[in-house]
Amino acid sequence: MKYFLITILSFCIFFSCTEEEVMNSNVKLEFSADTITFDTVFASVGSITKTLTIYNNNNFDVSSNIKLKGLSSANFRMNIDGTPGNTQNNILIPKNDSIFIFIEVTINPSLNTTPYILSDSLIFESGNSTQSVMLVAWGQDAVFHTPNTFGEIIDGLDTTKIYYHQIASNQTWTNSKPHVIYGYVIVEPNAQLNIDAGTNIYFHQNSGILVGNPFSNQTGGTLKVNGTYGNEVTFQGDRLDSWYTNLPGQWDRIRFIPGSFDNEINYAIIKNGTTGIHADTVANNNPTVKINNTIISNMSSIGILGQGAKIEANNTIISECGQYTVACYIGGEYSFNHCTFANYWNYSIRNTPSILLNNFYVDAFDNIQIRDLNNVSFENCIIYGSLSTEISFQEEESGSFNYSFNHSLIKIDPNFNTNTSSFNNIIKNTDPLFVDHLNNDFKLSNSSPAIYTGNYQLTLDNNLLLDIEEKTRNNPPSMGAFEFED
Numbered sequence: 001m002k003y004f005l006i007t008i009l010s011f012c013i014f015f016s017c018t019e020e021e022v023m024n025s026n027v028k029l030e031f032s033a034d035t036i037t038f039d040t041v042f043a044s045v046g047s048i049t050k051t052l053t054i055y056n057n058n059n060f061d062v063s064s065n066i067k068l069k070g071l072s073s074a075n076f077r078m079n080i081d082g083t084p085g086n087t088q089n090n091i092l093i094p095k096n097d098s099i100f101i102f103i104e105v106t107i108n109p110s111l112n113t114t115p116y117i118l119s120d121s122l123i124f125e126s127g128n129s130t131q132s133v134m135l136v137a138w139g140q141d142a143v144f145h146t147p148n149t150f151g152e153i154i155d156g157l158d159t160t161k162i163y164y165h166q167i168a169s170n171q172t173w174t175n176s177k178p179h180v181i182y183g184y185v186i187v188e189p190n191a192q193l194n195i196d197a198g199t200n201i202y203f204h205q206n207s208g209i210l211v212g213n214p215f216s217n218q219t220g221g222t223l224k225v226n227g228t229y230g231n232e233v234t235f236q237g238d239r240l241d242s243w244y245t246n247l248p249g250q251w252d253r254i255r256f257i258p259g260s261f262d263n264e265i266n267y268a269i270i271k272n273g274t275t276g277i278h279a280d281t282v283a284n285n286n287p288t289v290k291i292n293n294t295i296i297s298n299m300s301s302i303g304i305l306g307q308g309a310k311i312e313a314n315n316t317i318i319s320e321c322g323q324y325t326v327a328c329y330i331g332g333e334y335s336f337n338h339c340t341f342a343n344y345w346n347y348s349i350r351n352t353p354s355i356l357l358n359n360f361y362v363d364a365f366d367n368i369q370i371r372d373l374n375n376v377s378f379e380n381c382i383i384y385g386s387l388s389t390e391i392s393f394q395e396e397e398s399g400s401f402n403y404s405f406n407h408s409l410i411k412i413d414p415n416f417n418t419n420t421s422s423f424n425n426i427i428k429n430t431d432p433l434f435v436d437h438l439n440n441d442f443k444l445s446n447s448s449p450a451i452y453t454g455n456y457q458l459t460l461d462n463n464l465l466l467d468i469e470e471k472t473r474n475n476p477p478s479m480g481a482f483e484f485e486d
Helices: 002-023 109-113 456-461
Strands: 035-038 047-056 062-069 076-080 087-093 097-106 117-126 129-138 143-145 149-155 158-167 171-173 179-181 184-187 192-196 200-203 208-211 222-226 233-237 254-256 263-266 268-271 275-279 289-292 295-299 302-314 317-321 326-337 340-343 355-358 360-362 368-370 373-379 382-385 391-394 401-406 434-436 441-444
Touching (some): 035 047, 062 076, 076 117, 087 097, 097 129, 184 192, 275 289, 275 295, 295 302, 302 317, 326 360, 355 373
Parallel strands (some): 143 179, 158 184, 171 192, 179 200, 192 222, 200 233, 208 254, 222 263, 233 268, 254 275, 263 289, 268 295, 275 302, 295 317, 302 326, 326 373, 355 391, 373 401
Antiparallel strands (some): 047 097, 062 087, 076 097, 117 129, 149 158
16 A cells, blocks of 8 residues: 555656646647737727737646837737737636637828838747737738748658748739738739839838749749839838938848749839849749839848849949949849949948859859859949949859840959959049938939940940930940939
């Protein structure tokens, strides 16, 4: 009998310790949504209510501390299972059960003249685990693109779900409301996303657009940005207070997955992201993307990143990038006509030139893999910035490495030999004298050496008789995206 009692006592002690150990481990709760979005707040009476369900799918009770965290938390109000308050401790969620949180938000209706966003986190501290649900309130009626499906990444026995917003058929985004993206929008193969002139697109942190699906074995997907002069399509971060007006790195990128095709970006303003346009190795004979009359600025990394891609850019300005304005990496074909590359990055130290040309990469085994740079041409362009040289040549001689600078003003290492057929009628290491590069005005001042020094035949060949502001070009034209006017 004594032995039996000791056994029972030992079992109870063991069971108690095990349960306590579970409770102190990384407890996981489940939520009915990872983001609660209030998308028409001011359109009503300034306050609406939404419900969040918290599920405890564990086989033991969970005690959680719940609180709102963020600069605008005072705008939100919570009721947790019948008890009001934005901070509540020791909320018991029974095993295999759930509780409800009711959330309201109030935004000053006077803010409805321009988009305004409130973003906070609802924090759940359970044992050693901390989880969060985003609360987002948009102060202007908007179209929200939040995750509606997921893809899976399988690594051995581990499977990771990646949630995204799927565009599975042809779709048009109009300019009647702002569009707000949370996470990634993926344009599926056989689908086309058209964006009308004047549309404003706002990205939350770490968000972007992928054209083509990296989780699919199919190739395809198309993006058409249809801006016009004075009615451009704007891509930017969703923080709209003045502090963020020109702050880089607020969102991720627009990325063209291998196999996407017939992509066009016309009259767009792409700003304040990490990488503006990222085009991967193309799987067709057409250009991966054509970029016309577009401004890309304030990218914390790269303006245009091509990886074995085929890209054509005309009348385009790329400025203020933390690394490269353009990186033509691991080969490909690229054409830049009447473009201005101006990099006076001052948010941190920049160690990389504005332009990178490269025809190889080093694999995981430290072997050099050749990727031919079939052709890169800069015609009637300006390449300038704050470094002593703004062009980097990374050539592996066993592969093709073809480039040309034709009737362009460039800033290059003075010791680099430019007396070759790759350089034709260049202006070398001479300040283009922009009107005001400190305030991103890259028009040409009266004394600029780039005035009337372009090649008119190249302008005709590329059908660029109008500059980025639709002003008629002179004969001979000025270099860069802007034609000079007396």
